[in-house]
Amino acid sequence: MKLAERKKIAHLIFLSLFDLIDEEKRSELNKWLEKRKENQTLFQQLEDTAYQSQHFSRYTQFNAIEGWEKVEPRLKSKSKNLFYRLLPYAAILILCIGIIVLLRTSSQPDIPTALHKNILNPTVRLVMEDGNTLELNSPSSTQGIENENFKSDGKQLVYKHTESSDSPRHHLLQVPRGGEYALVLADGTRVWLNAATELSYPSYFSGKDRRVKLKGEAYFEVSADSSKPFIVETEHLQINVLGTSFNISAYPDESHHATLAKGKIKAIYEEQQVILSPGEQALLTDSGMIVRPVDVSTYTSWKERRFVFKNKPLKEVARDLERWYNIHFTVSQDAQSIRLTANLPKYENIEKILHIIENIARVKCETNDQEIIIKPE
Template identity: 30%
Template sequence: MNRQDINNSFEIIKILKKVLQEIPLTDNEKSTLDNWLQRDETNRTFFENLKDEETLADAIKELFPTNTDSQFKLVEKKIKQKRRIKLIRVAGIAASLVIAFGTGTWLYINHTNETHQTPVIALDDILPGSNKATIKLSTGQSINLDDHQGIRINDSGFSYDDGTSVLNTTNAEYATLITPRGGQYQITLSDGTKVWLNANSSLEYPLVFKGKQREVKLKGEGYFEVAHNPANPFIVKTDMQQIKVLGTVFNLRAYSEVQFTTLIRGSVAVRLNRSEIPEILKPGQQAIVEDHAVLVHKIDVNEYIGWKDGMITGTSVGLEDIGSDIENWYDVDFIYPRNFKNCEKAYINISKSEKLSSVLKAIENTYGVKAEIRGREVFIR
């Protein structure tokens, strides 16, 4: 099975799962599903017989058969592991590893239990992150924010969304909102632009926008709903690029030397700091900045904005990639063996409200590793 077949398989499975969960499909997903149903009578029969996620998990191995008997036995073993996990009710995460493709790619489907139980936290377990951040003013003043959903800038300073005053900003021109590992926060800027800041991130901004441009600086990851103002473009700067918008919705991930701009609505111009030629994105497109170059391609935007809605998500991602998101949200460090290499790829969809042990159980079953919590470190073997 080639890479395109794998990507198509992942896409169909995600769409079928959304149908079962009664989640509305995008226009692109509806078109993809219609084409898939019309392609083969077997596909239509499969779709009409689907009843629930368990049916989907058990049927996928027939829809997308593996290449060898040994792989099929491995699939059977993983499915049995999944059922054992479901029986012990691992805080709603019950991992379902249902198919091994010819390239060694695994699919992970998240099952949510209808019955919610209060989790019991072991002594060596770690709770998920929460709403927490710090504001630092250009005057040197700073304040730690309470566990509110967000803050906004008003005439006298900052207030929580419920109207409670937070901080007076007399004589300050700039401020920086900083989220630690294990924290996230939302802010409404003076022009009405809303920014959701992911864990281990910072946003520098003026308390009042002046001049012809509204300019902010981002480190880490932020989701932007920019207030429309054609006369004053909104500029987001990172250490590698600039994103120029008038009024739009996009996500910017800038943790490392590879940065991702994902456009949900509107239009943005992505330009390298040392370049004068921008790349213009359309909704559903993503710009990847790496090695002083910009690559634009079409993607499913939902896979890149799940963090804002309380999910850790990813399609065909490796352990170390998803591990970095887990590190940021749970404020832990993954410790890998020397020369560690894991070729498994997975579709991941995990609630950020789970305790760390439940997440690691799913990771173990998905990637075929063992994970042990020691303080704030997670040892992988």
């Protein structure tokens, strides 16, 4: 779609959103909507206030007060109401710019069919102590299981608190690439597991602490119990908790970090121990563990089904997308220094994600069989 046409359609959409459109322009807009199903989808998204807020936010990140102070002296001879007359037009301009960019995004050429990838509900597995394996994607997957204190509805595995003379049984929950799953442990602690993650835990907690082992990434909302500290072990880190909300990322061959949302946690690495407050992160580096302030939402957005990247190298962006879409990415050497800031819906199909990244980062995503190559535009 040419720029002139995008501007025209943006104007029509704006008039429609604010109920200012007449019959003639409504007819023009309807013709555009009928051309492609994608046009209808985009229009529906633009009517969603949450979607507007997300995608137009970057066009509103300017200091209006500062700008007004610069031009006000030149306009003193004008009507005192000039500012209020101009303000609606500024809003129109900002909104139309956003619509034009989204129109440009929606009109990009399609990714080849081999890479049309929607999330397909991959199989989540529960490995029992006796070696038996249950597939948890079906609500009926745990029906008929005897002598166990759990139930699954296909999206969440819930354990009931159990008082038993038997020893707790060892369970391993495995979430593959492209998947997510929720878990409620026997003490009431809630856990969200990201793609390519494993969590090992007992069927119920006994003894002096509540201990689980994590490989991958998970978000915990720990049920408070001062008599039994909650402990998360990863390959390198140990997190001690009494009752709090935090995220741990411990994927193999990636930097390990724990990010605190609420409460307090103690992070332990070899002989180092640090106490985190909300908004802080313990990060493992080559020289040891460091504590730094972070935007927690950047590290927990996956739980809300979104990708949030803030000045993140494309190589790391590609790694996150690989884990979710299970497609291999290659970032060319001359694109390694490019960084991306974006907030994207996690369950969008891969071609839409790539189109947005191309527009924001000014790169080109080329396909080669089951591989996506990212290079400068």
